[in-house]
Amino acid sequence: MSLLEVNKLSVSFHTRNGVQQAVKNLDFRVDSGEILGIVGESGSGKSVSCYSLLGLIPCPPGRIDSGCGLFKGQDLLAMSEAELRAVRGNQIAMIFQDPMTSLNPFLRVGEQLIEPLVYHRGHTRAEATERAQELLDEVGIRDPKRSFFSYPHEFSGGMRQRVMIASALIAEPELLIADEPTTALDVTVQAQILQLISELQNRRNLAVVFISHDLAVVKDLADRVVVMKQGECVESGPGKAMFAQPQHPYTQDLYAATPQGAKAVESSCSEDILLEVNELRTVFPGNGGAAQPPLVAVDDASFVVYRGEILGLVGESGSGKSTLGRSILNLVQSQSGSVRFEGSEIRGLPANEMRPLRKQLQMIFQDPYASLNPRMTIYDCLAEPLLFHKVASAANVQQQVLTLMDEVGLDRRFVRKYPHEFSGGQRQRIAIARALASEPEFIVADEPVSALDVTIQKQILELLLNLVERRNLTMLFISHDLAVVRYLCDRVLVMQHGKLLESGATESVWQSPAHPYTQKLLASAVTL
Amino acid sequence: MSRFIVIRLLQAIPVLFVVITVTFFLVRQAPGGPFDADKPVIPAVKRALEAKYNLDQPLWQQYTSYLGDLLQGDMGPSFKYPGWAVQDLIASGFPVTAELGLYALLIALFIGVLAGVIAALKPNTLQDYLPMSAAMIGICMPTFLLGPLLVLIFGIWLDWVPVSGWGDLPGDKILPSITLGAAYAAYIARLSRSGMLEVMSQDYIRTARAKGLPESVVVAKHALRGALIPVVAFLGPAFAGLLSGSFVVETIFQIPGLGRFYVQAAFNRDYTMILGTTIFLSTLIVLFNLLSDLLANWMNPRLRQKIGGKA
Numbered sequence: 036m037s038l039l040e041v042n043k044l045s046v047s048f049h050t051r052n053g054v055q056q057a058v059k060n061l062d063f064r065v066d067s068g069e070i071l072g073i074v075g076e077s078g079s080g081k082s083v084s085c086y087s088l089l090g091l092i093p094c095p096p097g098r099i100d101s102g103c104g105l106f107k108g109q110d111l112l113a114m115s116e117a118e119l120r121a122v123r124g125n126q127i128a129m130i131f132q133d134p135m136t137s138l139n140p141f142l143r144v145g146e147q148l149i150e151p152l153v154y155h156r157g158h159t160r161a162e163a164t165e166r167a168q169e170l171l172d173e174v175g176i177r178d179p180k181r182s183f184f185s186y187p188h189e190f191s192g193g194m195r196q197r198v199m200i201a202s203a204l205i206a207e208p209e210l211l212i213a214d215e216p217t218t219a220l221d222v223t224v225q226a227q228i229l230q231l232i233s234e235l236q237n238r239r240n241l242a243v244v245f246i247s248h249d250l251a252v253v254k255d256l257a258d259r260v261v262v263m264k265q266g267e268c269v270e271s272g273p274g275k276a277m278f279a280q281p282q283h284p285y286t287q288d289l290y291a292a293t294p295q296g297a298k299a300v301e302s303s304c305s306e307d308i309l310l311e312v313n314e315l316r317t318v319f320p321g322n323g324g325a326a327q328p329p330l331v332a333v334d335d336a337s338f339v340v341y342r343g344e345i346l347g348l349v350g351e352s353g354s355g356k357s358t359l360g361r362s363i364l365n366l367v368q369s370q371s372g373s374v375r376f377e378g379s380e381i382r383g384l385p386a387n388e389m390r391p392l393r394k395q396l397q398m399i400f401q402d403p404y405a406s407l408n409p410r411m412t413i414y415d416c417l418a419e420p421l422l423f424h425k426v427a428s429a430a431n432v433q434q435q436v437l438t439l440m441d442e443v444g445l446d447r448r449f450v451r452k453y454p455h456e457f458s459g460g461q462r463q464r465i466a467i468a469r470a471l472a473s474e475p476e477f478i479v480a481d482e483p484v485s486a487l488d489v490t491i492q493k494q495i496l497e498l499l500l501n502l503v504e505r506r507n508l509t510m511l512f513i514s515h516d517l518a519v520v521r522y523l524c525d526r527v528l529v530m531q532h533g534k535l536l537e538s539g540a541t542e543s544v545w546q547s548p549a550h551p552y553t554q555k556l557l558a559s560a561v562t563l
Numbered sequence: 564m565s566r567f568i569v570i571r572l573l574q575a576i577p578v579l580f581v582v583i584t585v586t587f588f589l590v591r592q593a594p595g596g597p598f599d600a601d602k603p604v605i606p607a608v609k610r611a612l613e614a615k616y617n618l619d620q621p622l623w624q625q626y627t628s629y630l631g632d633l634l635q636g637d638m639g640p641s642f643k644y645p646g647w648a649v650q651d652l653i654a655s656g657f658p659v660t661a662e663l664g665l666y667a668l669l670i671a672l673f674i675g676v677l678a679g680v681i682a683a684l685k686p687n688t689l690q691d692y693l694p695m696s697a698a699m700i701g702i703c704m705p706t707f708l709l710g711p712l713l714v715l716i717f718g719i720w721l722d723w724v725p726v727s728g729w730g731d732l733p734g735d736k737i738l739p740s741i742t743l744g745a746a747y748a749a750y751i752a753r754l755s756r757s758g759m760l761e762v763m764s765q766d767y768i769r770t771a772r773a774k775g776l777p778e779s780v781v782v783a784k785h786a787l788r789g790a791l792i793p794v795v796a797f798l799g800p801a802f803a804g805l806l807s808g809s810f811v812v813e814t815i816f817q818i819p820g821l822g823r824f825y826v827q828a829a830f831n832r833d834y835t836m837i838l839g840t841t842i843f844l845s846t847l848i849v850l851f852n853l854l855s856d857l858l859a860n861w862m863n864p865r866l867r868q869k870i871g872g873k874a
Contacts, residue, residue, distance in 0.1 A: 091772055124774035131773075136766040140865060141788045151774050186864040202774070 036108065037064040038242045039088075039127075039210055044102035044112075046080070046087045046266075049095060057083045059266040061102070065210065068240040070233075072257030072274060074250060074289070076488035077459075080266035081246045085212050088112070089127060090119045106210070125155040128203035132215035134195035138187040144198055145183035151206040163205075170201045174231060192352075193224035197231065204235065210242045217252065221351035222517065226559035229256060248488065250293050251518075251561040254278045262286045278563070292493035294522040295563050297542050309509050310340040310363070310477060315372035315382070317355075317362045332358040334533035335372065340477070340509055345499075347524030347541065348513045349556070355533040356513045360479040363511070364396050365389050376477070394424040397475040401482035403462035407454040413440070413465055414450045420472040435472075443468040443498060460491035467498065471506070481513045496523055517560045521545055529553045568853070575849040582845045583633070583838070587626055590837050597642040597832045616642060629838070638839035643831045649839035652824055657843075659729055660820035663812070664805035666736060667744035671801070674744075675751025676794065682752070683759035683790075684782070694752060701749030706808075710742040710815040729818040739816040743809055747801050751794055758790035765789075792859050799855030803848035 046058040058080040065071045075081045086092045088104040088111050104111040106127065111119065123129075128151075131137040139147055148170070149163035158166070164183065171179035174197040187195055196216060203211060213232065217225040233256060236243050247253050253260055254274060261271040262285065270283040281287045317333040332355040340346050350356040361367040363374050365384060374382040381392060400406035407416060417436045421427040427435040437447050443464040454462055463483060470478055480499070484492040500523065503510055514520050520527055520541070527544050529537040529552065537550040548554045598604055598612050613619045616639075617628065632639060638649035678694035685691055717738060718726035725735040762768065763786055771785040772778075810822030821840065828836035860866040 089773065091769060120775045120777065122775065123772070124776070129770075129773040131766060131770060133766060137770045139767040139771065139785050141863070142785070150771075150776060154774070154776055154780070188865045199770075 037105075038067050038107065039244075040064040040105045041084070041088065042103050042105070044084055044087070044104065045100040046083055046092070046097060047100055048097050057097075057266050058087070061263075061266070061268055063261050063268065063271065065242045065244055067209065067242050068236070069258045070236060070243040070245055070256055072253035072260040073244060073246045073263060074248070074253050074260060075263035076248060076289075076490065078265070079263040081263050082214050084263075085129075085214065085244060085246065089123050089129070089212075090114075090116065091123075091129075121155065124151045124203075124208075125206050126208050127210045127212065128206065128208040129212045129214065130196070130199045130203050130216050133219045134192055134199050135219065137199055138195055140187055142186075143183070144185050144187060144190075148183070148198070148202045148205060151202065155206050167201070167205060170205055171198070174198075174201045174204075174235075175227075176201070191224075192220055193227060196220060196224075196228050200228075200231065200235070204239070204241075207239070208241075210244070211236075212244045212246070214246045215248065216245075218248070221515065223351065223555060223559040225252075226561070229561075232256070249561075250278075250289055250489070251563045254563060255561060262289070288490060290563070292490040293563050294493070294496065294516075294518040296522065297545070298522060298524065305342050305344075307342040308339050309342040309377065311373075311375040312339070312363060313337050313373045313375075315359070315362060315369055315374060317358055317367055317369040331533050333362055333369065336530075336533075336535050337372075338528055338535060338538060340511060342476075342509055343503075343507055344525045345503055345510045345512050345523055347520035347527040348511060348530060349515070349517060349520050349527055350530035351515060351556075354530045356530050357481050359530070360398070360481050360511060360513050364398060364479060366398070394426075394473040395476045397470040397473060397478045399463075399466055399470045399478060399480040399483045402486050403459055403466050404454075404486070406466055407462060407469075409454055412451050412453055413445070413468075416454075416465060416469055417472050420469060424473040426472065426474055439468045439472055442471070442502070444494075458491075459487050460495060463487060463491075463495055464498070467495075467502070471502065474506075475508070477509045477511075479511045479513070482515065483512075484519060485514065485516060492519070499523065517557065518562060529556070568857070571853050571856075575846075575853075578849060579842065579845055583630070583842055584626075586838055586841045587629065588622075590832070590834055591622060593832065595832055597834060599832070616640070633842070638842070639835035641828075641833055641836050643828070643833045643836065649835050652836065653821060653839060653843050656819065656821035656824050659818060660806055660809050660813070660822055663729070663736070663739055663743060663809055663818065663820060664802060666740035667747065667805050667809075668798070668802055670740055670744035671747035671751055672794075672798075674748040676755045676791065678748070678752040679755025680759050680782070680787070680790070683756045683763065686760060691756075695756065698749035698752040701745045702753075704745070706742055706746065706811045707815065709745055710738075710812060713738050713742055714815070727815075727817040729816070729820075735816075739812050739818060742815070743805060743812045747805065751797065751801075754794050754797055755790060758793045759786060762786045762790045788862060792862055795862060796855055796859040798858070799851040799853070800848070802851045802855075803844070806847060807844045 041061060041063050044058055044061040045056070048055045048057055061080070061084050063071065063073070073081045083092060087097065087099055099112055102112065106122065111122065114122070138144070145164065145167055148167040149160060152158040152163040152166060153160060168179040168183055171182055176182050176194060176197055187198070190198065216232070217228050220228060229252065232243065235241065245253060245257055257274045259272065260274045260277055262269050262283065264285050269285045270277065270281070277286070278290070281290050314335045314337055315333055316331070316335050319330045319332055334355075336359055348356045348359065358367055362369040365381065369382060372382065373380055376392070376396065381389070384392070414436055417439055418432050421432055421435050422429070436450065440447055440450065445461065445464050445468065449457070454465065457465065467483070483499070484495050487495060496519065499510070502508060512520065512524055524541050526539065527541045528535055529544070529550065531552050537544065537548065537553050544553065545557065548557055596618070598609050604612070610619070617625055629639065636650070641647045641649050641652055644652060678698065682691040682694045714726045717723050723734075724737050725732040726738075728735045729739070730736065768781060768786060771781045806821070809820060810826045812818070813820040813822040814826070824836065825840045827833075828840060
């Protein structure tokens with residue numbers, strides 16, 4: 036008998052906008068000591084299916100329409116709230132995507148760790164404290180005695196996820212549900228957490244349900260894999276075999292959309308320098324105290340961008356790559372150094388002198404949900420730069436807006452719609468069209484695809500490649516995703532703690548990374 | 564922490580200075596003076612009185628000498644209560660007003676937080692609509708209507724509690740405290756409801772539920788502290804408002820508090836009394852705002868360390 040056997044599970048959400056079928060007739064099972072990977076894009080129902088088993092979706096609007104979830108022979112879906120509560124955190128534990136928000140910021144880490152033991156096992160606080168400190172040590176937290184009394188904000192993201200794992204495992208559950216546990220983490224930290232989960236799973240003979248959007252992560256970890264699309268399981272089977280030969284077209288699409296390998300076309304990169312950055316330095320002032328010292332976000336960065344190339348800027352979160360991009364465009368004030376665009380100095384230009392240059396220097400932001408004004412239609416959003424930079428006249432602006440929409444692959448019918456009526460991928464197309472409207476020469480793209488699903492990401496990457504080619508654009512492409520950078524960029528810069536460590540042609544850096552940090556970064560990356 | 568407090572106290576100095584200056588010149592602009600009563604005073608007597616209180620000097624001279632006295636802790640003599648200094652009048656009335664304000668605040672907190680949390684646990688159901696409608700009524704109903712209503716129902720018809728007085732009969736403090744606290748209870752209910760709703764949708768509440776904690780623990784231990792931070796931050800302005808806004812209640816229930824002195828002083832053009840009470844209340848408002856900010860920051864571990872010992 037399997038540890039967990041889910042049969043014909045259907046879950047729907049009943050809202051004012053109608054009924055949304057989140058999970059349809061889903062079957063899967065997990066045996067003891069096995070890792071089951073559930074893969075799918077956002078909205079595929081992978082999280083909802085697991086949450087609904089444990090009564091963690093809000094009902095209403097959620098409703099479990101049918102099915103059963105047999106855990107050690109007992110149906111979780113038929114249990115009362117009290118019976119279910121005795122299973123949650125006790126026999127089935129969970130860890131979540133974002134360790135920054137999943138720990139209570141108002142309670143000490145230790146207090147949150149011992150809760151399952153105190154409430155489920157009736158341990159005294161002293162016993163639970165001792166066990167918790169052992170476990171903190173086991174998940175690799177330094178100085179567990181002191182950490183026990185710390186607050187979550189005193190830890191980094193990776194450390195918080197270790198704390199989450201410790202709090203999930205403290206009651207020694209038989210099943211761990213891990214919902215995108217490494218998605219919010221940097222690649223080197225992701226590698227450590229994946230290794231930790233796999234070690235703990237081995238040592239404790241734990242069953243794990245590993246939910247992820249990332250095929251590459253699941254491929255290395257999972258014994259068996261379920262691929263979900265729009266609430267349904269489209270394919271399932273042993274991990275290795277399935278990845279060797281994906282059967283269902285959707286799995287094949289997912290597989291094909293995951294960026295892998297080198298850039299396909301050799302770009303026609305010139306020797307003509309478009310932008311030259313010299314010893315650029317950006318410092319954020321602290322509050323004067325020792326708790327918040329000044330932060331050197333960009334530490335004397337020097338590089339050149341050749342006309343027509345896509346230059347990748349790679350680094351982990353906090354490395355200063357976004358600040359560097361913004362400092363170049365004078366969106367963040369830099370302290371010293373120089374930025375020369377087509378030979379003339381643009382650093383520190385006052386706003387009125389910068390304004391005509393903005394036509395040539397544009398930016399695409401990470402989050403298409405936050406960077407578009409929710410009260411402007413696409414028409415307004417695109418017409419504004421067209422008119423402001425006098426690319427279009429009042430007479431032909433409508434035509435120009437429609438042409439731009441064609442160019443980024445948006446249907447002309449949508450011209451009067453508002454951003455919230457679009458999906459993430461469509462919104463990023465709007466953001467790209469907005470950046471292109473003023474016919475710029477140089478674009479800083481700050482993580483433009485990291486908020487998108489992999490199939491959408493693929494389309495946007497294709498679009499960017501296409502546009503760069505067609506319009507002879509030059510692009511600084513900022514990303515934490517190594518596979519994407521390799522797929523897209525001609526040359527690459529590697530950044531850590533505000534410093535540029537290494538630069539070179541993408542493939543030569545990949546083949547023989549010179550700096551130890553680059554080596555570590557490339558070794559941490561999980562690939563298909 | 565001490566650095567933060569010192570900075571805030573230093574910031575209060577210009578605020579108080581502006582309050583003093585503006586009040587000083589504004590009350591002098593009001594028509595009439597302290598000795599223009601219904602019955603006209605003989606000009607010679609009026610001149611003598613004005614000379615006694617230095618009202619015959621140029622305005623700026625009065626202003627500088629008032630500032631000088633104030634720095635030494637002297638708020639001047641009251642014009643209407645001969646023989647009384649303003650600070651003594653404040654000292655006699657303030658304890659009553661402070662006690663009334665404190666009870667009103669405790670009632671407001673208890674009812675407000677309870678109603679807000681109950682409403683937030685089942686949003687958009689009857690359990691939400693009932694307390695929130697009551698809160699809306701509480702906010703809309705003016706004190707001068709609620710006070711007499713409560714007196715009519717509980718004092719006269721039901722005859723449970725005395726209808727006026729303060730500390731003379733058992734139970735006579737109940738109605739004034741409820742009357743004064745009602746509007747604040749309503750506002751606190753709305754604040755705690757929205758705070759609670761926001762916290763209950765946080766990821767860490769899901770984590771707490773995933774641990775299998777009873778819902779009561781999830782609410783009381785994991786949610787309440789974060790949800791109450793906006794309420795705590797509101798306590799400073801609320802207490803200040805209770806103190807300075809108590810005159811209606813004090814009048815309705817015949818309570819010998821500061822609020823009545825304040826209003827009478829305005830009618831009487833009792834310049835020193837108006838100024839003294841205004842300065843006293845402004846200082847309290849500044850202090851209570853600082854206190855509630857400190858408390859709200861202390862409740863958030865992250866801010867506690869930023870402004871606290873490690874800085």
